[in-house]
Amino acid sequence: MNFVLGYSRNILQGLLTPYGSVLKHWGLYRMLVKRDILNRTSGTVLGKLWPVVQPGLQVLGYWFLFDIVFAMRANRGPDYLEYLLTGMLPWLCVAEVLNRATLMFREFSPLYRRNPFPLEILPLLIMTIPCLVYGAVYFLLCLVIGGPASALASLVVLPMLMLWLLPVCMLLPVLGLFIRDFAQIVPFLVMITMFMTPILYFPAMLPEGVRLFIWINPFSDLMAVIHGLVQGTDYSWINIARPFLVWLLLLGPAWLIFRRSIPHIREVL
Amino acid sequence: MQNPALSIQGVSKFYKLYDRELDRVREIITGKPRFRKIEALKPISLEVGKGEVLGVIGQNGAGKSTLLKVLARTLQPSSGEITVNGRIAALLELGTSFHPEMTGHENIYLSCAIQGLDRKEIDAIYDEIVAFADIGEFIHRPVKTYSSGMFVRLAFSIATQIDPDILIIDEALSVGDGAFSRKSFDRIMDFKNAGKTILFCSHSMYQVEALCDRVVWLSAGEIRKVGKPVEVITEYSEMISLAAPREESLATSVVKEASEKKDAHDKGVKSIPAIENVEVSVDGKVAKVHSLISGESNLEIRVRFRLGEGVPMPSVAVAISGGDGRILSSAGSFHDGVSLSVDATGKGVADIVFPKLSLLRGNYYLDIALLCEKGIHLYESIRRAAELHVDQKGLERGIVMLPHEWKV
Numbered sequence: 118m119n120f121v122l123g124y125s126r127n128i129l130q131g132l133l134t135p136y137g138s139v140l141k142h143w144g145l146y147r148m149l150v151k152r153d154i155l156n157r158t159s160g161t162v163l164g165k166l167w168p169v170v171q172p173g174l175q176v177l178g179y180w181f182l183f184d185i186v187f188a189m190r191a192n193r194g195p196d197y198l199e200y201l202l203t204g205m206l207p208w209l210c211v212a213e214v215l216n217r218a219t220l221m222f223r224e225f226s227p228l229y230r231r232n233p234f235p236l237e238i239l240p241l242l243i244m245t246i247p248c249l250v251y252g253a254v255y256f257l258l259c260l261v262i263g264g265p266a267s268a269l270a271s272l273v274v275l276p277m278l279m280l281w282l283l284p285v286c287m288l289l290p291v292l293g294l295f296i297r298d299f300a301q302i303v304p305f306l307v308m309i310t311m312f313m314t315p316i317l318y319f320p321a322m323l324p325e326g327v328r329l330f331i332w333i334n335p336f337s338d339l340m341a342v343i344h345g346l347v348q349g350t351d352y353s354w355i356n357i358a359r360p361f362l363v364w365l366l367l368l369g370p371a372w373l374i375f376r377r378s379i380p381h382i383r384e385v386l
Numbered sequence: 387m388q389n390p391a392l393s394i395q396g397v398s399k400f401y402k403l404y405d406r407e408l409d410r411v412r413e414i415i416t417g418k419p420r421f422r423k424i425e426a427l428k429p430i431s432l433e434v435g436k437g438e439v440l441g442v443i444g445q446n447g448a449g450k451s452t453l454l455k456v457l458a459r460t461l462q463p464s465s466g467e468i469t470v471n472g473r474i475a476a477l478l479e480l481g482t483s484f485h486p487e488m489t490g491h492e493n494i495y496l497s498c499a500i501q502g503l504d505r506k507e508i509d510a511i512y513d514e515i516v517a518f519a520d521i522g523e524f525i526h527r528p529v530k531t532y533s534s535g536m537f538v539r540l541a542f543s544i545a546t547q548i549d550p551d552i553l554i555i556d557e558a559l560s561v562g563d564g565a566f567s568r569k570s571f572d573r574i575m576d577f578k579n580a581g582k583t584i585l586f587c588s589h590s591m592y593q594v595e596a597l598c599d600r601v602v603w604l605s606a607g608e609i610r611k612v613g614k615p616v617e618v619i620t621e622y623s624e625m626i627s628l629a630a631p632r633e634e635s636l637a638t639s640v641v642k643e644a645s646e647k648k649d650a651h652d653k654g655v656k657s658i659p660a661i662e663n664v665e666v667s668v669d670g671k672v673a674k675v676h677s678l679i680s681g682e683s684n685l686e687i688r689v690r691f692r693l694g695e696g697v698p699m700p701s702v703a704v705a706i707s708g709g710d711g712r713i714l715s716s717a718g719s720f721h722d723g724v725s726l727s728v729d730a731t732g733k734g735v736a737d738i739v740f741p742k743l744s745l746l747r748g749n750y751y752l753d754i755a756l757l758c759e760k761g762i763h764l765y766e767s768i769r770r771a772a773e774l775h776v777d778q779k780g781l782e783r784g785i786v787m788l789p790h791e792w793k794v
Contacts, residue, residue, distance in 0.1 A: 142499070142502075143497070144499045144503075144504055144505050144508070145496075145499035146573075146787075148492070148495055148496040148499050149496075151486050151488075152487075152488060152496065153494065155473060155485065155488060156485075156487065159487040159528075165407060188578060227482055228482075228483055228500065230460065230482075231460055231478065231479045231482040232460060232483050232500045232501070233458070233459035233460060233500075233501075233502070234484065237570040261605070290605070291414065292411070295406065295407050295408075295410050295411045295414075296408065296411060297407075372561070374414055374415060377414045377417065378414045379403070379462070380462045381410060381414065383461060383462065384402070384461070
């Protein structure tokens with residue numbers, strides 16, 4: 118009983134503390150977002166256009182490879198290119214957040230090592246710019262390929278993904294700080310996860326023998342939900358329940374580990 | 387103590403040492419300790435009254451910096467409770483939250499936000515920060531374009547304009563160069579005069595004694611003694627002399643600062659007082675190296691100085707030190723109640739005479755310092771302005787021949 122209560126408390130705190138802290142330190146949060154934009158754009162010719170141009174170029178690259186070179190076509194259902202872009206843009210956002218999360222504490226160490234800094238806002242902070250940038254491009258894309266209803270639905274997609282990533286963004290920075298190998302392996306894991314998730318291909322295109330990989334991968338469910346929301350394809354309650362369960366299971370321990378590691382984080386570098 | 391500004395109850399800090407980083411991760415996950423302790427601060431309890439200036443002294447590794455960081459909330463204590471009545475500002479490492487690509491204006495908002503101020507509070511002090519930093523149009527340029535002097539000006543201005551109730555100072559009573567050094571010193575003195583609580587950690591016993599109401603001496607992470615500055619500093623200085631005769635003394639700390647101030651003069655800064663020239667003569671003969679006879683030779687020192695623009699009349703101090711750098715004797719115009727003056731061109735002369743110098747056989751050195759009107763803030767100093775080789779006629783031992791008479 119105590120375990121369940123403690124677990125529930127950690128889930129609740131893990132959800133409320135970061136968001137509560139962002140509200141409490143709203144002025145700081147805004148300045149840090151601005152700092153983040155400057156970090157990406159300063160000294161470049163295109164400046165503030167880069168955050169939009171970069172995902173656009175990535176999309177262009179995937180389109181060229183799969184639509185032109187491989188000439189991939191769907192047998193039925195949505196157009197392949199539309200399908201690819203609908204899944205790829207959110208995934209690029211996820212990949213950026215995951216890769217950055219691994220090095221999060223190193224990146225922000227000048228701020229928290231010598232100042233009383235609210236560390237719990239960092240997981241949300243590193244999601245903000247990718248979410249805004251990819252969100253804007255995604256909205257425009259959905260408007261073009263699916264119309265206003267699709268564009269409206271797209272507004273839910275990235276916030277939903279970011280909320281789901283919250284426990285991961287608490288765990289990865291801790292592991293990335295204390296086990297340096299993580300910084301090397303995470304980009305590889307992100308790439309493998311992309312291949313194991315129906316982004317570049319339709320789920321039906323996968324041979325029977327390897328469908329288990331899709332089944333155990335929560336991103337597959339999330340992709341099904343994303344395609345359902347934006348393109349109106351079928352998805353079931355299992356596609357929602359499964360990632361939600363994983364999220365519930367992860368959030369409590371992730372918050373506990375994040376909270377426990379705070380004194381270590383301030384002293385380790 | 388009723389309603390203290392700062393109350394520390396059983397506060398300790400130990401750093402955790404792990405054989406492997408993986409052990410740290412295991413500990414975080416399981417909650418089971420896997421570390422070896424390095425105790426930086428043993429449980430200490432202390433209260434600091436409102437308006438009190440508390441000096442923190444101790445040798446390197448005594449736990450001073452750890453204590454200050456714990457109080458500044460950049461380190462979490464391992465145990466104990468800290469109660470703070472009011473806002474704390476720490477002059478520990480200035481400008482660490484600055485982002486090089488952001489303008490001074492934006493960095494003001496960022497730094498203040500990190501210190502917990504909301505937009506309205508920052509708006510209210512923004513103009514004062516900019517005025518005090520006095521960096522002109524640079525405030526709208528990225529911080530990466532600032533000189534180191536401009537950088538520290540802005541950082542100091544932010545740290546002190548947030549109107550803290552408690553100010554933590556680690557070592558430096560002033561920052562920057564030239565006129566800003568004096569300005570920042572005045573700002574800290576304003577805090578003292580306004581009855582703010584100050585924690586001042588320093589190796590300069592002279593400054594600690596001049597400023598503090600009470601002194602805490604830390605040794606190996608523990609409080610060794612707390613009390614009036616004169617009592618604690620005397621005991622501490624004795625311990626230092628016995629333990630490590632070459633431990634940094636006032637003379638050496640003066641020298642460190644002096645080289646920095648000298649740079650400012652070399653760059654042509656005219657707004658702060660400066661030493662123009664020092665003449666040391668023995669029995670009327672001016673030289674850099676002198677031979678003296680103990681109890682017979684007269685030592686005369688003439689310091690020519692220049693008064694800066696808009697600053698009060700400075701004071702001059704002279705220290706005689708031995709070969710190991712330890713000060714044997716000193717004299718200052720402020721403490722002797724002597725007022726200096728300057729002519730119409732802003733130049734002045736201070737003469738001091740040591741008649742029949744009673745130092746015994748040995749080699750000694752003269753350090754000269756130009757200080758603020760209260761003899762605390764150092765404008766400039768010259769180390770080893772002259773060398774004195776003292777000989778004697780008798781066989782007396784020691785450093786000095788004290789005035790004495792036999793009654794038989």
